[in-house]
Amino acid sequence: xxxxxxxxxxxxxxxxxxxxxxxxxxxxxxxxxxxxxxxxxxxxxxxxxxxxxxxxxxxxxxxxxxxxxxxxxxxxxxxxxxxxxxxxxxxxxxxxxxxxxxxxxxxxxxxxxxx
Numbered sequence: 001x002x003x004x005x006x007x008x009x010x011x012x013x014x015x016x017x018x019x020x021x022x023x024x025x026x027x028x029x030x031x032x033x034x035x036x037x038x039x040x041x042x043x044x045x046x047x048x049x050x051x052x053x054x055x056x057x058x059x060x061x062x063x064x065x066x067x068x069x070x071x072x073x074x075x076x077x078x079x080x081x082x083x084x085x086x087x088x089x090x091x092x093x094x095x096x097x098x099x100x101x102x103x104x105x106x107x108x109x110x111x112x113x114x115x
Contacts, residue, residue, distance in 0.1 A: 025061050025064065025065065026057075026061070028061075028064055028069070029057055029060050029061040029064055030057075032060060032064065032069055032070075032072070032075060033056070033057070033060060033075070035072045036072035036073075036075035036076045036079070037075070037076055037079060041056075041079075042056060044083050051090075051101075051104060052083070054104075054105075055088075055104040055105050055107070055108035056079065056082070056108055056112075058105055058108060058109065059082075059105075059108030059109045059110075059111055059112035059113070060075065060112050062109055062112070062113070063112040063113055063115065066113070070112075070115040071115075074115035075112070075115060077115075078111045078112050078114070078115050079111075081111065082107060082108060082111040085107055085111075087103060087107060088103075088104055088107040088108070088111075090103060090104055
């Protein structure tokens with residue numbers, strides 16, 4: 001929780017240019033997620049899962065920052081593999097545990113970096 005508080009405090013002091021750049025990355029990421037996954041995005045079971053949302057968004061945003069947008073099919077395949085990864089499935093329990101958050105983020109970043 002401390003990381004989130006620190007980040008929020010930092011963003012409250014950020015310059016408008018930084019906030020605009022983050023908004024653009026967010027919009028590109030969410031558009032690619034929608035195109036790739038549609039209504040099943042961030043819903044490993046039925047309802048939206050915040051733990052899946054944060055890690056998948058970070059993984060895809062970093063991938064987009066690294067170069068051209070990957071094909072939607074590649075994103076969908078990486079997402080499906082990620083959701084079946086036993087280590088990633090920590091979203092099922094202890095979602096705010098710092099170790100689980102780091103593992104989930106790392107798994108998502110690696111899953112999407114290769115597409």
